[in-house]
Amino acid sequence: MDNTIESACETGNWILYDTPNYGSNDTEFSYRFTEVSWCGNIATSFRNMASSLRYAGSPNGLNDNYYNLYEGTHFRGREFRGNTNASDVGDLDMAVSSLVVTGQSSWTFYTGLHYTGANVCVYAFSHPTHDGIDLDSTFYRNMDDLGLPDNSIRSVARGCLSERVLGHPGAERGGRNASN
Ligand SMILES: [Ca+2]
Ligand SMILES: [Ca+2]
Numbered sequence: 001m002d003n004t005i006e007s008a009c010e011t012g013n014w015i016l017y018d019t020p021n022y023g024s025n026d027t028e029f030s031y032r033f034t035e036v037s038w039c040g041n042i043a044t045s046f047r048n049m050a051s052s053l054r055y056a057g058s059p060n061g062l063n064d065n066y067y068n069l070y071e072g073t074h075f076r077g078r079e080f081r082g083n084t085n086a087s088d089v090g091d092l093d094m095a096v097s098s099l100v101v102t103g104q105s106s107w108t109f110y111t112g113l114h115y116t117g118a119n120v121c122v123y124a125f126s127h128p129t130h131d132g133i134d135l136d137s138t139f140y141r142n143m144d145d146l147g148l149p150d151n152s153i154r155s156v157a158r159g160c161l162s163e164r165v166l167g168h169p170g171a172e173r174g175g176r177n178a179s180n
Helices: none
Strands: 007-017 030-041 052-056 066-070 079-082 098-102 107-112 116-122 137-140 155-158
Touching: 030 137
Parallel strands: none
Antiparallel strands: 007 030, 007 052, 066 079, 066 098, 098 137, 107 116, 107 155
């Protein structure tokens, strides 16, 4: 199916890449979906381009609390992910350039090991729902949007432990792709 995908039916957070191996080259384009039971055409700008794809979010439940950190901007390259506190982020130490948060919990990201340094708390911004099935997620394509220096994240804690908060809890759920 290389370079042939033009439409899709999907649920959850999916990221498509122009090249194999999830766009390990930092100049490549990526394209993302955050949907529940959606079918449709892929944007013309990315039609017949996808050469790899991967899922962001929990492997266990659609709206389980989870985070995905990426080495490249736009969710490219190597990944560090989890659903619990991480006092370090393994191979992505001082390398994170984009991230995804899924679920109703907030997560706090730190520029120091063991939950120290500059920090920011992130709640989901996007709240699609369909037939009573909910998804909450947020994509930060670069660190500018998060307000932290590029390649600075070193640890992650569950919950809102920062004075700086992006998004908020208890967001209203509207129709498909409702945001707040
Ligand atoms: Ca391609
Ligand atoms: Ca990086």
